[in-house]
Amino acid sequence: MKRQSRLLYFLLLSGTIVLGLLSRFIKTIPLFIGDMLYAIMIYFLVRFLFPKARTKTTVLISLLVCYIIETLQLYQADWIVSIRATTLGRLILGQGFLWSDILAYTFGIGIVFMIENILKSSRNRQQKR
Template sequence: MILGVISRKIDDIPIFIGDCLYACMIYFGMRILFVTSNTKKAAILALLFCFTIEFQQLYKADWILAIRNTTLGHYVLGQGFLWSDLGYYTLGIVMAFLIDASWIKRN
């Protein structure tokens, strides 16, 4: 989480890195929440979660805009919908899935 926030603060780091790290964090969060489930289920749940967060950015009610204008709300809910973010989330989840699968295979 800290790396994702730092990636937004340093100008030389491309913004999409933060999106990939966010998706990795969500994937491993799903692995913690559903520890007895397989990695594919965690990847699907993480992808659904990330896509839901991105698509909810199309919703512009005053109450959710007020939440998004807070620091925590901005980091959790984002600010604006971007199709490219869906690809970056997918990339981050695939990377986390592959790291997790290789770690499982080694152990």
């Protein structure tokens, strides 16, 4: 089961990255959708790295990572600004601190947390039958 769950989270992680990148290139998609997808990607990454972690632990780690990365945008040393000037650096580290990003990250991880709990409870009900 461990290998299957890692594969599932890797596929979800990969799909979320693709959707997140598309959200940045399709101008009609609001920016907060990309921010929510970024947080969901972090969640799936944590799930991939720690497949046996409890869901609540995954939520806390994911939120912490997102909040740290967002807060790090307030730090403007030359070395990190030059990293952010690259495409990959901008996609991973962002460009400027926004409270709305914190909110989008919280909603994104909250949504994936609720979906995962619904799927788990549904699976548990089916196993009891």
